[in-house]
Amino acid sequence: MIRLEDVCKVFAGAQGPVEAVKHVHLTIERGEIFGIIGFSGAGKSTLLRCINLLERPTSGSVLFDDVDLTQLSSSEVRAVRRRIGMIFQQFNLFSSRTVFGNVAFPFAGRGLTKEAIAARVRELLELVGLSGREGDYPSQLSGGQKQRVAIARALASEPEVLLCDEATSALDPQTTQSILQLLRELNRKLGLTIVLITHEMQVIKEICHRVAVMENGAVVEQGDVFSVFANPQQSVTRNFMEMTSHVAGFRRLLNEKSPLLELKPGQCILSLRYLERNVCSALVSYLSRTYGVDLNIIFGNVEMIDGHPLGGLIVIAEGKEKSIRECVDYLETIHVGVEVLLNA
Amino acid sequence: MLDLLVEYFPYTMKSLPMLWRSTVETLQMTLWSGSISFVLGLALGVLLIVTRRGGLVENRLAYEVLDKTINLFRSIPFIILLFCLLPLTRLISGTAIGVEGSIVPLVFGTVPFLARQMESALSEVSPGLVEAAQSMGCGRLDIICRVYLRESIPAIARGVTIALISLIGLTAMAGAVGAGGLGNFAYVYGQQRSRMDIIYSTVIVLVAIVTVIQLLGSLVARISKH
Numbered sequence A: 001m002i003r004l005e006d007v008c009k010v011f012a013g014a015q016g017p018v019e020a021v022k023h024v025h026l027t028i029e030r031g032e033i034f035g036i037i038g039f040s041g042a043g044k045s046t047l048l049r050c051i052n053l054l055e056r057p058t059s060g061s062v063l064f065d066d067v068d069l070t071q072l073s074s075s076e077v078r079a080v081r082r083r084i085g086m087i088f089q090q091f092n093l094f095s096s097r098t099v100f101g102n103v104a105f106p107f108a109g110r111g112l113t114k115e116a117i118a119a120r121v122r123e124l125l126e127l128v129g130l131s132g133r134e135g136d137y138p139s140q141l142s143g144g145q146k147q148r149v150a151i152a153r154a155l156a157s158e159p160e161v162l163l164c165d166e167a168t169s170a171l172d173p174q175t176t177q178s179i180l181q182l183l184r185e186l187n188r189k190l191g192l193t194i195v196l197i198t199h200e201m202q203v204i205k206e207i208c209h210r211v212a213v214m215e216n217g218a219v220v221e222q223g224d225v226f227s228v229f230a231n232p233q234q235s236v237t238r239n240f241m242e243m244t245s246h247v248a249g250f251r252r253l254l255n256e257k258s259p260l261l262e263l264k265p266g267q268c269i270l271s272l273r274y275l276e277r278n279v280c281s282a283l284v285s286y287l288s289r290t291y292g293v294d295l296n297i298i299f300g301n302v303e304m305i306d307g308h309p310l311g312g313l314i315v316i317a318e319g320k321e322k323s324i325r326e327c328v329d330y331l332e333t334i335h336v337g338v339e340v341l342l343n344a
Numbered sequence B: 001m002l003d004l005l006v007e008y009f010p011y012t013m014k015s016l017p018m019l020w021r022s023t024v025e026t027l028q029m030t031l032w033s034g035s036i037s038f039v040l041g042l043a044l045g046v047l048l049i050v051t052r053r054g055g056l057v058e059n060r061l062a063y064e065v066l067d068k069t070i071n072l073f074r075s076i077p078f079i080i081l082l083f084c085l086l087p088l089t090r091l092i093s094g095t096a097i098g099v100e101g102s103i104v105p106l107v108f109g110t111v112p113f114l115a116r117q118m119e120s121a122l123s124e125v126s127p128g129l130v131e132a133a134q135s136m137g138c139g140r141l142d143i144i145c146r147v148y149l150r151e152s153i154p155a156i157a158r159g160v161t162i163a164l165i166s167l168i169g170l171t172a173m174a175g176a177v178g179a180g181g182l183g184n185f186a187y188v189y190g191q192q193r194s195r196m197d198i199i200y201s202t203v204i205v206l207v208a209i210v211t212v213i214q215l216l217g218s219l220v221a222r223i224s225k226h
């Protein structure tokens, strides 16, 4: 539905040109939730804004239903923008207008009667769970409610795609959850295609089907969420993984030679990473029964993505050296990544 | 009460009709030149905002020319501007005295100041709002009217209030050199004849006018701000 081909964006910065987006190729399918993750300054916003031409790419093309938007006249671009909604981190509601006025904003000059507009606005507010707040001004709403109004406004022209620029970054974790829930519902109910950018791993894990990882203006990795995070190929991706797990904290203890990690003879510390979708969670008890190795879990970070466990465990294994080796071999045959972190 | 007034404002009480007429003239001058200046000043403010770097219709040359012209006019003291504009005033108004003759110089004196006020009012509109409107498919004119102007009504009201008050100051100055109004009244009937009470009474009337403008301005700013 959306295809970016070799998109580059160069800004004229104070200290010479800044390449904000470099040779990006992306395809976004109709009906999916596509995430773009990257650290601050990676070029995510710029890339997203290239999709509706708020930012004109320096080179490359942006295809929307096989029409190259960069070749359209400005009035044609405006028509296409009505098919692409957008929401922002700072909500960007019109503070001089009520909730009703904000949601009705895109209807002006479309030849609709007052009654038709009022009915549509009510419908949209119901969709985002804000019925009855028509008369409030944005200053009277919480962050989550503001974002709901912004979503209703973005959906007013019945777009096929919704672009979300850090839509939950200004919200607390609970409100973030409820907005993500709403986006997922809209995706299911209306078949709305969603492109969202974020620097929060949690957001990607929560609702995205596919993900692209950006670093220094380039997309360094993309694919379905499980594969990308189960087998991160790039160090940025691994950084994102570790940030949301406790593994980083554990590695720090290890580096500091913490007394917490003193081992008795016959013990060693293993890290187990689930790489494929087929791992069952009864792994630990299976290993102790079969190989006579005691596994003591000291760190665990296993999450369900697409119904499969993703993440890993750090365990202290205790047993005969031979049994531990057999154990490791077995794990490798079932595609669990094993690493011996410390051996007594 | 009346006795008290007659005692402290003897000459004023004798020329009350004149004071009334002068007040009306001052209000006329303020209203006419204020309205014309508002339209021109707002238009220039909008032009500055849209042509500036990163604006809707970015245009370095237009911005620089406007910016420098406004600075030029702002740096000319009003009394000198009055003299400079005499030929132009006669050409446009047919006369250089009275209320009619004062409009052209008052507009020239107010527009540059008002344009700056409007520029700063409009620049308070967050770029995010403009972007949101663009993402909804709005054109430039739409964005100017429905985002820039609409969103900055409170700030515009504040700017207009300040400009109107300074305009009243200008009308008094124009009055002293032939435009009529309270400035003329205070100068000709008060200062030149050493009747201080006439000068004091014009001050009282001017303070009253300024207070009313200030109150109205604050009211508009308050009810339009949410």
Ligand SMILES: Nc1ncnc2c1ncn2[C@@H]1O[C@H](COP(=O)(O)OP(=O)(O)OP(=O)(O)O)[C@@H](O)[C@H]1O
Pocket (backbone or CB within 6 Å): A011, A012, A013, A018, A019, A020, A038, A039, A040, A041, A042, A043, A044, A045, A046, A047, A199
């Ligand atoms: N209008 C601009 N002019 C010049 N440089 C810009 C402009 N917009 C963005 N940049 C630069 O482009 C790079 C990418 O910026 P961008 O806003 O796309 O990053 P981001 O990934 O969205 O970051 P964040 O998570 O902080 O929002 C940055 O180095 C930024 O300084």
Ligand SMILES: [Mg+2]
Pocket (backbone or CB within 6 Å): A044, A045, A046, A166
């Ligand atoms: Mg950004």
